[in-house]
Amino acid sequence: MNSPARDDYAVHTVMLNLWYGTFQALFDINLDVKKGIITSLIGPSGCGKSTYLRSVNRINERLGYVRTEGTIEVLGKNILDANVEILQVRKQIGMVFQRPNPLPLSIRDNILFGHNIHMRGQKSSKFDREDVVESALRRVLLWDKVKDRLQRKATELSLEEQQKLCIARLLPVKPAVLLMDEPCSALDPKGTEAVEELIWELRGDFTILIVTHNMAQARRASEECIFMLMGKVIEHGATEEVFLTPRQSETADYIEGRYG
Amino acid sequence: MFAATELNQRDKNTQTLFRMGFMLVTALLILPVLLILATLVYKGGSIISAEFLFGDPTNGMREGGIFPALYGTVWLVAVALLVSVPLGVAAAVYLSEYAGDNWFTRVINLAIINLAGVPSIVHALFGVGAFVLFFGIGTSILAASLTLAIMTLPVVIVATRESLQAVPREFREACWNMGATRWQTIRRVVLPNAVSGILTGVILEVSRTTGETAPIMFTGAAFFLPFLPESVFDQTMALSLHLYVITTQVPGVPEALPFGVALVLIGMVLLMNSFSIALRMWLRGRKKW
Numbered sequence: 003m004n005s006p007a008r009d010d011y012a013v014h015t016v017m018l019n020l021w022y023g024t025f026q027a028l029f030d031i032n033l034d035v036k037k038g039i040i041t042s043l044i045g046p047s048g049c050g051k052s053t054y055l056r057s058v059n060r061i062n063e064r065l066g067y068v069r070t071e072g073t074i075e076v077l078g079k080n081i082l083d084a085n086v087e088i089l090q091v092r093k094q095i096g097m098v099f100q101r102p103n104p105l106p107l108s109i110r111d112n113i114l115f116g117h118n119i120h121m122r123g124q125k126s127s128k129f130d131r132e133d134v135v136e137s138a139l140r141r142v143l144l145w146d147k148v149k150d151r152l153q154r155k156a157t158e159l160s161l162e163e164q165q166k167l168c169i170a171r172l173l174p175v176k177p178a179v180l181l182m183d184e185p186c187s188a189l190d191p192k193g194t195e196a197v198e199e200l201i202w203e204l205r206g207d208f209t210i211l212i213v214t215h216n217m218a219q220a221r222r223a224s225e226e227c228i229f230m231l232m233g234k235v236i237e238h239g240a241t242e243e244v245f246l247t248p249r250q251s252e253t254a255d256y257i258e259g260r261y262g
Numbered sequence: 263m264f265a266a267t268e269l270n271q272r273d274k275n276t277q278t279l280f281r282m283g284f285m286l287v288t289a290l291l292i293l294p295v296l297l298i299l300a301t302l303v304y305k306g307g308s309i310i311s312a313e314f315l316f317g318d319p320t321n322g323m324r325e326g327g328i329f330p331a332l333y334g335t336v337w338l339v340a341v342a343l344l345v346s347v348p349l350g351v352a353a354a355v356y357l358s359e360y361a362g363d364n365w366f367t368r369v370i371n372l373a374i375i376n377l378a379g380v381p382s383i384v385h386a387l388f389g390v391g392a393f394v395l396f397f398g399i400g401t402s403i404l405a406a407s408l409t410l411a412i413m414t415l416p417v418v419i420v421a422t423r424e425s426l427q428a429v430p431r432e433f434r435e436a437c438w439n440m441g442a443t444r445w446q447t448i449r450r451v452v453l454p455n456a457v458s459g460i461l462t463g464v465i466l467e468v469s470r471t472t473g474e475t476a477p478i479m480f481t482g483a484a485f486f487l488p489f490l491p492e493s494v495f496d497q498t499m500a501l502s503l504h505l506y507v508i509t510t511q512v513p514g515v516p517e518a519l520p521f522g523v524a525l526v527l528i529g530m531v532l533l534m535n536s537f538s539i540a541l542r543m544w545l546r547g548r549k550k551w
């Protein structure tokens with residue numbers, strides 16, 4: 003395989019192994035996620051999709067009993083290095099969860115939460131803040147719906163709107179990578195479609211890595227696709243190829259619904 | 263079809279029986295409270311007046327008002343709160359947000375539970391030994407309030423910890439994922455959402471502190487003082503102790519007097535409780551989830 007320049011990768015993972023206590027959840031993961039495109043991550047339940055995602059922003063460490071080996075380079079820097087500031091890692095890598103989890107604050111303060119944390123010390127007038135709120139909400143196609151009720155509780159929004167808000171609140175700190183763990187699975191079909199559309203819309207400005215159980219969604223909404231099975235990467239390629247002409251028999255089996 | 267069978271009817275009767283039973287028990291629980299209040303109002307209500315509340319006791323505490331005791335109790339409770347709330351909240355935040363589950367925190371938890379079970383007279387002795395004698399504060403409001411604070415600390419810690427843990431994990435994860443430190447998470451999201459629960463603990467504590475007699479008796483409250491305390495290093499009179507004194511130590515006290523004092527004591531607790539409950543409801547209404 004001819005290797006393209008390292009710069010083309012947003013996430014460059016080499017020989018990543020991960021243990022929860024004594025249980026090994028990831029085995030020798032080698033993965034390159036290309037910059038600026040949407041990559042989907044599929045595989046049966048328990049194969050380690052979330053685990054991989056959660057190691058890319060190092061949120062797994064919170065558990066305390068997780069051990070990681072290998073390297074994960076994000077934008078050319080190994081985030082598992084000892085001298086890496088974890089708060090900066092999380093600033094560069096935003097995460098969207100399965101269940102929308104807006105903070106128990108107003109819509110406006112949800113958007114400004116990250117902004118206020120990371121832009122502290124730099125002067126930001128009230129005027130700037132209004133700009134930040136408006137542009138983030140516009141970016142997720144929510145502005146017109148909520149512009150008159152920015153002070154209302156974020157939890158009053160519909161689930162679809164909440165999920166969009168959760169994406170919007172990442173934008174003010176300008177992350178490079180967006181990790182999404184089944185972002186549509188709590189939504190109804192209409193909400194799913196709207197959020198999918200939004201994700202597609204964000205393509206190019208962000209590198210997006212999205213876990214999904216929905217084959218149709220992976221096929222519709224991603225340019226590259228990774229198939230994982232029992233903690234290993236089985237196949238990684240252009241989405242169309244993975245779905246139409248899978249190289250591995252396990253991939254074919256999964257896509258045709260022969261696993262749970 | 264759809265007609266009630268005999269079995270349905272039997273189930274319904276049982277259901278009614280149990281509902282009535284539970285209701286009766288609940289009513290019985292309220293009864294003593296009502297009876298106590300009624301007795302106090304009936305026997306002591308007549309004595310309540312502005313002079314009673316704001317006057318000095320006269321004639322060997324057999325007549326006159328109770329102002330010095332009232333004033334002293336407010337001081338004792340306020341200083342105790344000022345000490346125990348910040349300490350208790352800080353400890354609870356550490357235990358629930360920072361500390362993991364290890365032998366150290368388990369020992370601390372055990373200590374808290376045991377502290378909650380220590381009788382108040384033991385706290386009193388501890389207060390005398392530690393604050394009055396060892397630290398040389400002398401019998402004073404400060405020593406008495408510190409004793410009260412220690413006694414009520416477990417309540418504050420437990421209530422705070424429980425309300426912190428009631429804040430959903432997802433909120434914390436969301437904050438961490440945006441690169442917030444633990445402290446930023448606690449200050450901006452966790453604490454604001456736990457205030458109403460913390461207040462519950464404080465309410466409980468206020469009620470208890472106001473009524474306690476033993477812990478303040480040897481540490482800072484006096485039977486009778488001809489002047490008001492001027493600083494926390496002075497001794498003071500207190501309502502609870504005053505009540506104890508005039509009912510047991512002073513002969514020839516008119517019957518209405520102790521009932522009046524008790525009424526004021528309970529009234530004070532009720533007043534503070536309703537204030538805190540109102541505050542709590544207001545805070546809850548502002549809660550954004």
Ligand SMILES: Nc1ncnc2c1ncn2[C@@H]1O[C@H](COP(=O)(O)OP(=O)(O)OP(=O)(O)O)[C@@H](O)[C@H]1O
Pocket residue numbers: 022025027045046047048049050051052053054065
């Ligand atoms: N916190 C944890 N502690 C211990 N084991 C865990 C933990 N989280 C996940 N695992 C285990 O690691 C393996 C991978 O889990 P992971 O959540 O990454 O799977 P997944 O592919 O995201 O599954 P799903 O599609 O159900 O979300 C599973 O066997 C799971 O039981």
Ligand SMILES: [Mg+2]
Pocket residue numbers: 051052053183
């Ligand atoms: Mg998962």
